[in-house]
Amino acid sequence: DVKVTQSSRYLVKRTGEKVFLECVQDMDHENMFWYRQDPGLGLRLIYFSYDVKMKEKGDIPEGYSVSREKKERFSLILESASTNQTSMYLCASSYSGSEQFFGPGTRLTVL
Amino acid sequence: GEDVEQSLFLSVREGDSSVINCTYTDSSSTYLYWYKQEPGAGLQLLTYIFSNMDMKQDQRLTVLLNKKDKHLSLRIADTQTGDSAIYFCAERRTSGTYKYIFGTGTRLKVLA
Numbered sequence: 001d002v003k004v005t006q007s008s009r010y011l012v013k014r015t016g017e018k019v020f021l022e023c024v025q026d027m028d029h030e031n032m033f034w035y036r037q038d039p040g041l042g043l044r045l046i047y048f049s050y051d052v053k054m055k056e057k058g059d060i061p062e063g064y065s066v067s068r069e070k071k072e073r074f075s076l077i078l079e080s081a082s083t084n085q086t087s088m089y090l091c092a093s094s095y096s097g098s099e100q101f102f103g104p105g106t107r108l109t110v111l
Numbered sequence: 112g113e114d115v116e117q118s119l120f121l122s123v124r125e126g127d128s129s130v131i132n133c134t135y136t137d138s139s140s141t142y143l144y145w146y147k148q149e150p151g152a153g154l155q156l157l158t159y160i161f162s163n164m165d166m167k168q169d170q171r172l173t174v175l176l177n178k179k180d181k182h183l184s185l186r187i188a189d190t191q192t193g194d195s196a197i198y199f200c201a202e203r204r205t206s207g208t209y210k211y212i213f214g215t216g217t218r219l220k221v222l223a
Contacts, residue, residue: 004153009151033211035213040119040215041215042115042199042213042214042215042216043154043199043213045210045211048210058210090153090154092153092154099142099144099156099159100154100156100211101156102146102153102154102155103153104151104152104153105151105152105153
């Protein structure tokens with residue numbers, strides 16, 4: 001079975017802190033994605049990556065950056081966390097042309 | 112626009128059928144998906160349909176696709192309390208850089 005893991009299920013940070021969210025997949029997928037999920041807004045794509053060291057902006061990249069140094073790992077970075085970044089963050093991976101496989105999510109609260 | 116639209120809530124009685132509807136926007140989408148999200152968890156793929164199909168059945172699940180109206184539905188027969196969850200439809204677009212567009216999600220509540 002494909003497994004996508006995220007480093008934390010719950011995280012509480014303070015405004016202005018630098019936050020790292022890690023995602024690891026074990027199925028050699030080329031593509032990896034970061035979404036945030038907010039009530040009534042569904043999933044919104046922050047960034048995605050289709051290969052190591054490659055990244056593309058999604059629909060809401062502002063305030064975020066990403067890193068993909070190894071194929072299995074895709075990191076989301078909040079350079080200076082703000083309260084409006086309180087959300088559920090979901091990581092996903094896929095082969096090209098296939099469905100996405102999701103991690104369990106990280107619920108981030110920024111105080 | 113880019114939106115994939117779903118109604119936010121649906122409530123049904125145990126044993127009844129549930130129908131969750133979705134409208135999408137891009138006629139070039141090749142795959143359409145239904146995902147289920149249980150409380151506190153990520154999304155799990157339930158089923159998908161190719162854009163050249165009208166219908167797909169998988170045990171209690173039936174997916175109907177009306178490509179002309181860009182309308183997708185998920186029917187769950189004999190709905191159980193364990194089906195209570197949020198259901199997302201998603202389209203995979205092939206125009207430009209391919210990406211997945213998700214709907215807002217429909218929260219299904221099954222009453223015993």
